[in-house]
Amino acid sequence: MAVIVHEDFQFIVQGITGREALNFTRECLQYGSKIIGGVTPGKGGREVYGVPVYDTVREITETQRVDGTIITVPLAFAPDAAYEAIDAGIKEVVIITEGIPRKDASAVVEYAALHGARVIGPNCLGVIVPDVCRFGSLGGPAVDCRKAFKPGVVGVMSRSGGMTTEICNALTLSGLGVSTAISIGGDPVIGSTYVDLIPLFEADEDTKAVVIYAEPGGTAEAELARWTQENNSRLPIVAFVAGRFMDEMPGMSFGHAGTVVNKKVDSPADKMRRMREAGISVAEEIGDIPNLVRERIGN
């Protein structure tokens, strides 16, 4: 069992000839992921590390099963790339591109919902099921990635790509390991929030607990607290909230685009209070996360 991806998961990379895409395509292939094609308009016919490059998504979907796509095209072309993938019938769409205005992100997510597709991101690094499939750029070079992500019992959802790896590294060092980790994205409007994804972990028999990494800004943590209170979930949740210093600096933005304290619900203090009230364990530091998970799952 795994969340979103699986052993036979086949995906493509839109924008495969870009600088960062070349890196993570190589890394994913070394990790064992099945990348069956790439798309860059005007560069059809080339190859990237043995992966054929096409001008359009449909050239690939017409002949092969494509389970997912990683979109890493420049900002101005990102919504179009997503529409192309969704119209070609792809159901799992990871958008790595950063800086997409929320109006465009919102439109893409609505379009995806109408077509039964799921969007992860924008401004994320994708999904990984350790030793099974890496769908995105989490963890860097395969050798480093294997050090940080070992198979285990904890599901991870994080608004920061870098902190996904940091937290999974802590879980791996502690021996708990990771079932599936999802970098959900740091923008104000993202395709899949904690509440959208937690039912997937709920249904995943490998997952015994969930860890979330949160930041100032937005209502996602308040929604998760409400979900936890309303649903009798089998999964204990441990949360870490970064950016507490921002409570003293209203209106200033640090880290990601979604990270700003304008409203009360944006504030780390408010998020921690709501989550604690809902029975979610809130970690004081990253290093405390594994022990809190152990306490909660009685291991």
Place this chain on the structure above:
Amino acid sequence: MRFYEFEAKQLLKKHRIPLVQSELAQTADEAQKLAADIGGPVILKPQAIAPGVAAASMREASDPAGAKAAAAELLGLDDGGRKPNGILVEARPTGEAVYSLSFTYDGTSKRPVVAAADMAGKIDDLGDTHPERIVRRHFSSLYPFSDYIAKELAKSLALEGNDLKRMTRIVSGLARLFLDYDLADLDVTSLVKLGDGNFVVLDVEADLEIEARHRQRPMLDELGFAKEDLRQVREPTEFELEGARIDEEDPRGIISPIAEFDGNIGLVIGAGGGSLTLTDAVRKHGGRPANYAAIGGNPSVDKARRLTKLVLTKPGVDKIAVMSNVVSNTRADLVARGVIKGITELGFEPADKILIFRVPGAWEADAAKILKKYGVEYCDRTVSISEAARRAVEKVG
């Protein structure tokens, strides 16, 4: 990016949203003259960006002399290191009812949403005090706005007859403006129904999506909104401006955001969530960060070198902590090279200036090798973020 209220009102006016009579004064004398032209009691609003300043500093004046005195006082306010950008002088409408409207994006449904209440105020605050007075409708940024959504909202406010039709026009107009101009938030905190049955907007706040500032350039030009003006809550310092220049001059990697604090520990820290976590960790252990300088996105050696020099030459900073989360795409060895180069160019020994170097992940073996050559200890992934911060704070004393 926050608009001044006078700018927000220009946008509303262009879209034929009815407004209270309102003019911008740059001097106290102008304010007096505008108050005389308007006649009767007026409201004076300093045009400010820093949170809370504009809302906390509104004044009323019953005559032009009072308006002049109030304007003179308001023009001297501190707006995060700036002076207010003029004073809005407005007629004080006497109405029989007042409403509020708020447009934003709902992160849960991922769609734009309009909320309304039959009282004045910010919908966010009213949500705490009067949740039962608020009605909401989601709409779409994929499809054009349809008037019926506004009509349904007006109906939920229990409006009927001409009131319903007038409110529908205003909400529809604002929704289209919200979408067309890439606004992130639009709050009409006071929409007054006058004695003659017409509605006028009295108070409005609007924020532009910062990521859309390039494609909204024509609108911003029309408002006279300068290109380099990012409407930060306070004026950027020389340190922050130099950091932004270093970032702009080399597209490899990103230094953002960069901010100056008044502590003594120089920070060169990983971007995104890592920088938030690290800053919290330094403070938790009693350290006082001198700055916030998040570097990520696989920066070049040169970018890391220039940032290191900038932080290390900041007055009050003697040593720097170089820390990040376990990196995926940023190369630890390139960061190490840049930091060492920056320090040696300033004529210092890296071992004297680096409190801690904790950048585990991609290319970590190479980073460790480089640091070893200069006698700097390399902390690997077994040293937690919190432990790294603790050691840095302990060393700085």
